[in-house]
Amino acid sequence: MRAQDVAGVNQAGWDRRVEAADIWTRPVSAEEIDRARRGDWSVVLTPNRPVPRDWFGEVAGKDILCLASGGGQQGPILAAAGARVTVFDASPRQLAQDQAVAARDGLSLTTRQGFMHDLSAFGDASFDLVFHPVSNCFAPEILPVWREVARVLRPGGALLAGFMNPMVYIFDAQAQDRGEFVVRHRLPYADIDDLPPEELERLVARDHTVEFSHSLETQIGGQLQAGLVLTHLFEDRDSGGGDTGRSLHFPTCLATRAVKLTG
Template sequence: MDVREYNREAWNRQVAQGSRWTLPVSPEVIAAARRGEWSVVLTPHKPVPREWFGELQGREVLGLASAGGQQGPVLAAAGARMTIFDNSPAQLGQDRLVAEREGLEMRLVEGDMRDLSAFADGSFDLIFNPASNCFVENVRQVWREAYRVLRPGGVLLSGFCNPIGFLFDPELEKQGTMQLKYRMPYSDFTSLTEEERRRYTDKGEPLCIAHSLEDQIGGQLAAGFLLAGFYEDLHSEGDKLSEYLSPLAATRAVKPAAR
C-alpha cells in the first residue's frame, strides 16, 4: 500500500464525509480576522500564541499540509501572503472555496510534504504545519525541506503527535483499559494485521505513522533549526489517554539568520 496515495484518497473521502478538519471557516471568522481578531490551532484545542507569528502583514507564509479551508484563509485574511501545499485535492478545494467566497488571494499547490521542490530556496518567512506529519514517512525529510524553503530568520510552527498514543490496544481502550500492545517503530501500514487495519480502511480513514520524539524534535534540530517555543495539548473529547497526559505537542523553530 502506497502511503501517499492511500492518504490522499482517504483525505478526499474525509472531505466528502464532513470531517472536523475539512470544514471551511465561516464568513464571520474571516471578517473578524480582517479586523485583527483571529486565532488558529496546530493541535486540536490550544490556540497558537499570537507572539509565535510576529508581524503577518505582507509576509510569505506556507501552509504545509494544512488545507481544509481553515487556518490558511484566516492567516490570509489577517494579511499574510498565503501558499497552501497539501496532498489532497479535495482539501485544497475547501481553501479554494473560502478564497473565492471571500476574495482572498491564495496560491494552492498539490504535493507531498516531504518534497517541496515546487519552491525555491528561501521562499517563505513562515511555515504553518499543523499536526499532519503522521500521514507521511520520513519526517526528517519534511524538516530538511522546510529549512531549505525558509529564509534566514524564518519560523517553522509545527504540531505533532506523541508516539505513545499509537501503542495501546484500541479495543481495550474503548473499554477504559490502557494496555500497551504495539512497539516503536509503529505504522498503521506495517504494524497491524490486515484485520486490524480494516478498522480504519473499511471506514476510509487515513492511516498513520508514529514518529519518535527523536525524529520530531531531534530532527528539527538536526535540520538546523533552533527551538524557541513548545507546548502540549490534549486530543479529542473522550480520548482515554488524554486523561493521563497530553498526547500532542507544538513547536516554534527558527532558522538562524545569516551572518
C-alpha cells in the same frame, strides 16, 4: 500494503474525510474571516490550544506556507490577517475547501497539491514562515520534511509545527474504543507494519488513512538537525479537551516553534 502505496492511500483518505465532514475539513465561516480582517484571529496547530500570537510576529505582508494544512481553516484566516499564503496539501478535496473560502470571501490565496516531503515546487528561501499542523503522522518519514522546510525558509524565518505524542501509538485501538487502555504496540509504530492484514483493512475502511508514530528524536531532534533552533514548545490534548479518553492520562500532541539561523 506497500510503503510506496501509503501516499496514495492517505491522499484518497483525506478526500474521503472531506466527504464525511471530518472536523479538520470544515471551512471557517465568513464571520471568522471578517474578524481576522479586523485583527481578531487565532489558529491551531493542535486540537485545542490557539497558537500564541507572538509565535508569528507581524503576519501582514509575510509569505506563509501552510504545509499539509488544507481544509479551509488556517490558510484563509492567515490570508485575511494580511499574509501572502500558499496552502500545500496532498488532498485535492482539502485544497478545494481553501479555494471555496477564498472565492466566497474575496481572499488572495494560492493552493498547490503535493506531498509534504517534496517541496521542489518552491525555491530556496521562499517563505518567512511555515505553518505545519498535526499531519506528519501520515508520512512514513519526517526527516525529509524538516530538511525541505529548512530549505524553503528564509534566514530568520520560523517553523510552527504540531505533531502527535508518540505515546498514543502504544495502545490497542479497539480496546480504546471500549474505554480500556491496553499496551499492545512497540515504538516506532506503523499501521502498515504492526497490524495484521484484516485489521489494517478494517482500519482503513473506518479511518480512511494509515498513520505512523515518530520519535521525539526525529520530531524535535530532526528539526535541530535540519538547522533550525527551537524557541518555544507546548503540549495539548485531543479535540474536546482533556476530560475524556486518553487525554485524561497524558497530553496527546505537542507544538513547537523553531527558527532558521541567520548566520
